[in-house]
Amino acid sequence: MVKVTAHTALLAELRAVLGRGAVLTDPEVVETYRRDMMPLAAAGVPLAVVLPTTANQIQRVVRAAAAVGVPIVPRGAGSGLSGAANAIDGCLILSTTRMRSILEIDTANRLAVVEPGVVNLDLREAVEKHGLFYPPDPSSYDWCTIGGNLATNAGGLCCVKYGVTTDSVLGLEVVLADGELLRTGRRTVKGVAGYDLTKLFVGSEGTLGVITKATLALRPLPQAPSTLVATFAETQTAASAVSRIVRAGLVPSLLEIMDSVSIDAVERHLNTELGAGAGSAALLLAQSDLGGDAGRAEIETLEQLCIDVGADFAYSTSDLAEGRLLLAARRAVLPALELLGRGLTDDVCVPRTRIGDLIVGCAAISQRVGLTIAVVGHAGDGNMHPTIVFDPDSPTETSLAREAFDEILALGISLGGTVTGEHGIGKIKQNWLAKEIGPIGLRTHRALKQALDPMNLFNPGSMFTAE
Amino acid sequence: MVKVTAHTALLAELRAVLGRGAVLTDPEVVETYRRDMMPLAAAGVPLAVVLPTTANQIQRVVRAAAAVGVPIVPRGAGSGLSGAANAIDGCLILSTTRMRSILEIDTANRLAVVEPGVVNLDLREAVEKHGLFYPPDPSSYDWCTIGGNLATNAGGLCCVKYGVTTDSVLGLEVVLADGELLRTGRRTVKGVAGYDLTKLFVGSEGTLGVITKATLALRPLPQAPSTLVATFAETQTAASAVSRIVRAGLVPSLLEIMDSVSIDAVERHLNTELGAGAGSAALLLAQSDLGGDAGRAEIETLEQLCIDVGADFAYSTSDLAEGRLLLAARRAVLPALELLGRGLTDDVCVPRTRIGDLIVGCAAISQRVGLTIAVVGHAGDGNMHPTIVFDPDSPTETSLAREAFDEILALGISLGGTVTGEHGIGKIKQNWLAKEIGPIGLRTHRALKQALDPMNLFNPGSMFTAE
Missing domain, CATH: 3.40.462.10 (FAD-linked oxidases, C-terminal domain)
Known part of the structure; x- marks a missing residue:
């Protein structure tokens, strides 16, 4: 009874923050946000789907959810192949697909600043007009979002020559578990001021925060192949x-x-x-x-x-x-x-x-x-x-x-390999991650998760369990 | 008196672990390990300099030092330009310069596995014989060590085309603050199993652990310029x-x-x-x-x-x-x-x-x-x-x-830049780091440091202070 009231109050608060059209609870609509493209991964039933349009809204969503202990699963387009974006029971699915502005293309310094909901192909085409190239090209490039690419450290066909997503990221803006806004990285080509937080968040599959903005390095457009x-x-x-x-x-x-x-x-x-x-x-x-x-x-x-x-x-x-x-x-x-x-x-x-x-x-x-x-x-x-x-x-x-x-x-x-080259661990390979990285590796992951998300608010149980 | 006894006991233990010739306390000898190449950074007086030759020895040094609360400052050749490797009073300087084996060059998979004390130029020359290229080339390449390059995420003249050290690292072996051995990363070109711990340790300036081994990606040898x-x-x-x-x-x-x-x-x-x-x-x-x-x-x-x-x-x-x-x-x-x-x-x-x-x-x-x-x-x-x-x-x-x-x-x-492109923060730019990354960035750094090194054992006060 208490829980129901708390949830009702949370939904009311979310509607006040985001507007009614950005808090989805209709079961049929919610159903379409429950899973990504991995058929075998578990998917729970979310409390609601929220569709914020600003970092500030995300901060307020995070604080409201944290206050009542409702977990948050960040989500891009849902093209993932590990279940990382799948719902867990009673969570908020926080989809960044409405944050789709390319905020800046700086041709002179070969970089772009984008919101997480920008579709990979839209960015590619936008920078191509300036003779520039954003390399990461997962198979789903015509519908996946940059936010999802960042969360999974996506790869693609380009990697043999141009590397994976992390190799194209200069800096991030991230909403942390306490609702504060963290800025990582820089706009310059090089920089070693402090720990490489940028590359820690890239590939963290929504378990450490919600990425709200990214500064991406661009390359000259390659020649015709x-x-x-x-x-x-x-x-x-x-x-x-x-x-x-x-x-x-x-x-x-x-x-x-x-x-x-x-x-x-x-x-x-x-x-x-x-x-x-x-x-x-x-x-x-x-x-x-x-x-x-x-x-x-x-x-x-x-x-x-x-x-x-x-x-x-x-x-x-x-x-x-x-x-x-x-x-x-x-x-x-x-x-x-x-x-x-x-x-x-x-x-x-x-x-x-x-x-x-x-x-x-x-x-x-x-x-x-x-x-x-x-x-x-x-x-x-x-x-x-x-x-x-x-x-x-x-x-x-x-x-x-x-x-x-x-x-x-x-x-x-x-054969000396790894259990995921580019799709991630998500909700399908947790046991395999544990096997690959061993107990000390797992303990280190848990310590970092505990440090940045002590309430286990973000995507709990995905990638690894808290205990 | 208690302290003196504890220190005497620690030195005796270190000599038992490492051998007498690998624990230096002669003031004149110790003096040569107190500083790197940054003239303005503070440098304290260490209790001793230790020169381990194996990861296991480092684990035992770390456990012994932790037991009596003696901090450890990891050090390569001392070519750094931020004071990161400078001593603090009463610390152990842990120099990895005696761990200088190139353990493996895998030409078919274009990678090398090295100990941290390998000199950058020695690695370059060794892989060049196989038609391969290790790009990072800091000015001190003829005497700096790979361990120091990793700790500072060193750059050089190559970066415009080939990136910095972090772009050439596939995996690490690191002794953590509790003496456990962590293995990060992989031997494959790509891999997204878990958080990118490798890139978190690269550039952490000896504040999170002691790197004891590295798997490095190599490139084809470039053509004559x-x-x-x-x-x-x-x-x-x-x-x-x-x-x-x-x-x-x-x-x-x-x-x-x-x-x-x-x-x-x-x-x-x-x-x-x-x-x-x-x-x-x-x-x-x-x-x-x-x-x-x-x-x-x-x-x-x-x-x-x-x-x-x-x-x-x-x-x-x-x-x-x-x-x-x-x-x-x-x-x-x-x-x-x-x-x-x-x-x-x-x-x-x-x-x-x-x-x-x-x-x-x-x-x-x-x-x-x-x-x-x-x-x-x-x-x-x-x-x-x-x-x-x-x-x-x-x-x-x-x-x-x-x-x-x-x-x-x-x-x-x-001008929109960063306070360090490749030399690091060390013991000279802590205030500037705080200015650049702001209070949320600093708090995030402290949370990660606390998670991995709760006793503040490794290089305390370098890069940022614990509180």
């Missing part, structure tokens, strides 16, 4: 090509791998042929953005190297439309798989020399559990996304999918 | 050239600026002429490491741009010996100034558009205090090092030098 596709009869031959590329000191702007299951799915889906025809075990897709002769030369070097290693087929082009088509094929893997069933995308990163072993190991896991597993990945940095296809209406398949998901993580660790 | 030198009659013209380079989307591998005072000092010292002769207000030095035609083309583009903006003189070369000589002139600024008196090197980073304002402002400060101030800096990232020349035996000049030092920081902040 040259593109290479090569197919291989053996997975390990394709993997050798990747190792040779690394050893040769080449840094293409994109280097992706698809296994035979992915190739087949895409070829059927797009009704096209990607390489040497039926029977290819693996496909490499590479781009150079050096431009002009340099770009063509880099791609030709890659092509020759693939042929030397034993590619069945290799084709390079500087035609932009062709390059886009090849890239579209890579991006079509997930939609193609979704025609076969629900896709459960895993995320492991292994040393670049172990990519072949990971793909071969996934084929063995697929055999054992009897579910299709397609592996695509960012070969250039060893970050692989085995995707398990299953029928979510079948409890057996769902359970087997979960089994395969975990076996892939165990395989990744056994 | 092409070099450009250009001189300008007006500081702001040189600054415009820098802005134009940034706007044009060019990313040279090196872009340094020297003001007239630096030019004159070097020309006198080396008895050479660097450009247009007497009267140049500023000199830009740039390199491209794209190699071959691409490198030459990039340098020619830079050269043309300098001429278009109004350079008096511009000269480019792909001759390696000439390039080395020009770079040696840049590196000779500090030795040249030291012939005139003691050099007090400041460190501010400003937006790249404000470099001219900073140099002009420093000239005004020089006028006002009556001391020579030479400005050199990493123009490509706005990180400027105004160096004040003073007579350390003159209390008046010492006081004026400190005054100028602070005025430069105030100027840097007023």
